[in-house]
Amino acid sequence: MNTKISEEQISFYRENGFLVLTDFLNSEELTHWQTTTQEAVDERLGISRKGEGGKGITGSLTNQGDPDAYYASVFTQCLKLAETHEGMRELMLDSRLGEMAATLEGVDGIRIWHDQALFKPPFGNPTGWHLDNPYWSFSSRHALSIWVALDDATLGNGALWYSPGSHKTARFDNAGIGQNLADLFKIYPEWRDIEPIACPCPAGSAVFHNGLTAHGAGANMTNKPRRAMTCAYMPDGSTFNGVRNILPEDYFATLKVGDLLDDDAVNPLLWKREKATQ
């Protein structure tokens, strides 16, 4: 895993709100990420179809309840696979990922918000333009995600697109993600003037984006899936904003707006900067 990030890449990320690292996984690591993710997704879909709970994770942590729904064909979305799959837990709890995330955002600690596999199926619908952080249970200008391409992401199968710099002017109100590709631009008409940048990248690449950068992905016009494994990160010290999102019901019931989200079982601390001792 190539976790090195140059000063130039940090500046690009902070200016634009995203960064593509094309030589992130070597071919052996890529094979391991592909097999682990495919296995974890297949297992989750199996649980979901049988309607079983399984370690407190309900079958609802996929979006495949109604396979004919438009959104089910945007991608197969499986959340928190690290909670049901040991191999995925090992991949996600790698502190080097936390350090990369902290370096890009210039924060002292990183917790996992949630991991999520996003498999755009053959002939899958496009991913509408949206922001991530407004969905989550904390509001931070330093939240971010890693998106690891498990297949080559091309202009023809649903590569990511970003509105560069949009993270600087984004607000926290949730525009949602509808069927219309451009609904987000009704809330942010000024972003229509920003020229979107496409990020096709080979399998094994990592793409980082800030939780407030506007992004979407094209349709999959091919007959093969476009698979990605992602993880969303929360700066340590983030507080509850009242939104439940994927918080477990019993934990949610104990929270008041403003409480620290520091439960290591729900949001594991992935990396923390060593304090200089003197």
Ligand SMILES: O=C(O)CCC(=O)C(=O)O
């Ligand atoms: O994979 C996609 O199509 C969308 C990815 C995305 O929205 C995300 O990683 O936040």
Ligand SMILES: [Fe+2]
């Ligand atoms: Fe997103």
